[in-house]
Amino acid sequence: MSEVLPGLKEIEAAAERIAGVASRTPLVESPALSKLTGHEVYLKLECFQPIRVFKIRGAYNKISLLSQSRVVAASSGNHGIAVAYSSRLLSKKCTVVVPENAVVEKVDTMVDYGAEVVKAGRYSGEREAAARKIAEGTGAAFVHPYNDPDVIAGQGTCGLEIAHQLDDIDTVLVPVGGGGLISGISTALKAIRPKTRVYGVEPRSAPKLTEALKAKKVVTVPSPASIADGLIPSALGELTYEICSRNVDGSFTASEDDILRATRALIRGARIFAEPSGATPIAPLLSGPIESLGRRVVLVISGGNISQELLAKILTS
Amino acid sequence: MSEVLPGLKEIEAAAERIAGVASRTPLVESPALSKLTGHEVYLKLECFQPIRVFKIRGAYNKISLLSQSRVVAASSGNHGIAVAYSSRLLSKKCTVVVPENAVVEKVDTMVDYGAEVVKAGRYSGEREAAARKIAEGTGAAFVHPYNDPDVIAGQGTCGLEIAHQLDDIDTVLVPVGGGGLISGISTALKAIRPKTRVYGVEPRSAPKLTEALKAKKVVTVPSPASIADGLIPSALGELTYEICSRNVDGSFTASEDDILRATRALIRGARIFAEPSGATPIAPLLSGPIESLGRRVVLVISGGNISQELLAKILTS
Numbered sequence: 001m002s003e004v005l006p007g008l009k010e011i012e013a014a015a016e017r018i019a020g021v022a023s024r025t026p027l028v029e030s031p032a033l034s035k036l037t038g039h040e041v042y043l044k045l046e047c048f049q050p051i052r053v054f055k056i057r058g059a060y061n062k063i064s065l066l067s068q069s070r071v072v073a074a075s076s077g078n079h080g081i082a083v084a085y086s087s088r089l090l091s092k093k094c095t096v097v098v099p100e101n102a103v104v105e106k107v108d109t110m111v112d113y114g115a116e117v118v119k120a121g122r123y124s125g126e127r128e129a130a131a132r133k134i135a136e137g138t139g140a141a142f143v144h145p146y147n148d149p150d151v152i153a154g155q156g157t158c159g160l161e162i163a164h165q166l167d168d169i170d171t172v173l174v175p176v177g178g179g180g181l182i183s184g185i186s187t188a189l190k191a192i193r194p195k196t197r198v199y200g201v202e203p204r205s206a207p208k209l210t211e212a213l214k215a216k217k218v219v220t221v222p223s224p225a226s227i228a229d230g231l232i233p234s235a236l237g238e239l240t241y242e243i244c245s246r247n248v249d250g251s252f253t254a255s256e257d258d259i260l261r262a263t264r265a266l267i268r269g270a271r272i273f274a275e276p277s278g279a280t281p282i283a284p285l286l287s288g289p290i291e292s293l294g295r296r297v298v299l300v301i302s303g304g305n306i307s308q309e310l311l312a313k314i315l316t317s
Numbered sequence: 318m319s320e321v322l323p324g325l326k327e328i329e330a331a332a333e334r335i336a337g338v339a340s341r342t343p344l345v346e347s348p349a350l351s352k353l354t355g356h357e358v359y360l361k362l363e364c365f366q367p368i369r370v371f372k373i374r375g376a377y378n379k380i381s382l383l384s385q386s387r388v389v390a391a392s393s394g395n396h397g398i399a400v401a402y403s404s405r406l407l408s409k410k411c412t413v414v415v416p417e418n419a420v421v422e423k424v425d426t427m428v429d430y431g432a433e434v435v436k437a438g439r440y441s442g443e444r445e446a447a448a449r450k451i452a453e454g455t456g457a458a459f460v461h462p463y464n465d466p467d468v469i470a471g472q473g474t475c476g477l478e479i480a481h482q483l484d485d486i487d488t489v490l491v492p493v494g495g496g497g498l499i500s501g502i503s504t505a506l507k508a509i510r511p512k513t514r515v516y517g518v519e520p521r522s523a524p525k526l527t528e529a530l531k532a533k534k535v536v537t538v539p540s541p542a543s544i545a546d547g548l549i550p551s552a553l554g555e556l557t558y559e560i561c562s563r564n565v566d567g568s569f570t571a572s573e574d575d576i577l578r579a580t581r582a583l584i585r586g587a588r589i590f591a592e593p594s595g596a597t598p599i600a601p602l603l604s605g606p607i608e609s610l611g612r613r614v615v616l617v618i619s620g621g622n623i624s625q626e627l628l629a630k631i632l633t634s
Contacts, residue, residue, distance in 0.1 A: 020482070023340065023341070023342070023343050023365070024340065024341065025340070025365075026340050026365075026366070026367035028367040028368075031429035031430065031431075032429055045365075045367075048340070048342075048343075048362075048365035049343070050343040050345040050362075051345075052588070105588065109588070112348035112349055113348060114348075165337070267625075268625065271369070271422065271426070271622070271625075273590050305588070308584075308585065308588075308632050311628075311632055312629060312632035312633050315625050315628055315629035315632065316629050316633065
């Protein structure tokens with residue numbers, strides 16, 4: 001498998017490809033979170049991407065490399081938005097298969113960007129099967145949300161930026177869904193800043209990375225469910241597992257309470273509007289500094305598509 | 318006066334100076350606002366700057382050119398945050414004079430970034446007098462929020478980006494406070510894209526630009542007050558008036574109701590969290606398309622430091 005793992009060269013090529021489409025997002029010190037956690041905290045604000053989430057990096061890199069004029073994706077939210085947005089820019093026809101209980105705001109955004117939206121089941125397996133069937137029937141390219149070297153190389157551009165934006169980083173904490181973002185970021189950082197440690201953070205109910213690192217293989221976790229709705233695939237991909245097993249220094253799991261507290265701390269303390277998945281890297285630090293992480297810590301705030309209902313609840317309580 | 322007006326050369330120099338500190342913010346199509354207004358709407362998202370407002374561009378450009386090790390500013394909000402943030406990055410001591418009724422969240426942010434905050438009066442005249450007195454007493458440099466060629470050149474980098482990010486722009490709509498942003502943007506655009514029209518938008522109670530264009534001189538308006546609290550200086554500066562009189566194609570005034578409706582449309586429709594001052598350019602388009610503006614319109618969403626109280630109100634009503 002190792003010959004298909006994307007490396008620094010592929011990430012640098014992706015960076016050229018996505019320039020002008022994805023943003024070089026701010027990496028800013030957060031005095032409020034430094035005070036709260038006892039670390040010197042910097043935030044990598046992927047919630048300031050054009051579509052408010054990092055997934056534009058991987059989706060645009062992947063789709064710009066396709067010869068097909070149609071693409072199809074399975075997604076409950078941010079990946080679908082990224083594929084719809086990128087397809088529009090690249091003048092490709094786009095279909096997104098969403099779950100029957102998808103968040104209305106996220107579906108509306110996909111439709112706004114011109115995607116055809118199809119509903120199928122409630123679980124990611126059903127969505128992916130339906131999407132692959134559409135791909136076979138129409139000749140469209142299926143764009144996987146994370147288990148794809150071009151998608152991972154695209155997400156890696158976030159790590160490339162971090163490496164060039166700040167020196168002397170001890171640790172980077174990255175939220176983990178299917179593992180695409182942490183695979184890309186860790187590949188870039190291990191190549192450029194090998195002393196910087198990379199940790200994943202995931203919901204306690206969806207410990208895909210934690211269990212995989214322990215078992216030394218892909219592990220499927222039963223019934224993942226979390227307010228961090230971007231972090232609940234039931235397993236890493238073969239490719240993201242392979243990369244994480246080489247690059248990632250460890251992982252943390254976070255309770256639902258701590259993920260909500262993290263989201264609240266970011267909104268009310270640092271005045272950054274992130275979604276729970278994006279705020280998850282703060283969760284392990286809420287009980288005070290973790291000495292082994294060192295002093296200077298970068299938290300990757302992966303996205304900001306919080307539902308207006310949850311945001312209202314946080315602002316009024 | 319004309320020999321001190323900043324031109325394209327000064328703006329390009331500012332762009333190099335602020336690279337890596339201010340962001341090249343996204344310029345994105347907004348299908349939701351296109352539907353609402355009948356124009357082809359693009360948003361220049363200055364609310365995605367590290368400090369959530371464009372003022373980092375001018376403040377950092379200005380302060381990086383100063384020989385003094387201390388700076389002082391008078392501000393009720395965003396300018397003070399920008400000066401505090403830039404001073405911290407440039408290792409300068411910073412004092413901000415704020416009004417006695419300043420918004421707590423904005424003052425907290427200045428303090429977070431290490432500024433000393435002094436309260437003085439309720440009107441901008443009192444603040445500026447107090448700040449200039451501190452400057453004289455301490456040898457600090459006074460950083461004006463808009464009537465300064467280096468500040469204007471910094472704000473102009475926003476126009477430089479717009480010119481390079483999108484073709485065939487008919488009109489750019491810019492919110493107007495003291496006129497620094499529209500002066501910078503219009504200077505860049507008239508140099509690079511002379512066919513693109515630039516209009517200002519300001520609160521009906523603070524028609525500084527509208528009255529000045531009519532009278533062909535700086536006009537002081539009585540008792541400006543608006544929910545768009547970044548747009549209520551009582552007059553343009555001599556320098557910003559001079560530039561606007563040459564470059565700006567016209568202006569609109571917006572009612573308080575329309576500014577609030579614009580803020581709501583941006584949050585609930587396009588899911589962009591802007592402050593009322595930042596959403597103001599939408600206001601003139603709420604009653605349907607304005608033919609003279611042409612088809613493709615860029616709205617400069619200048620900032621996102623909305624109070625949590627107002628945001629909660631919008632999300633729950």
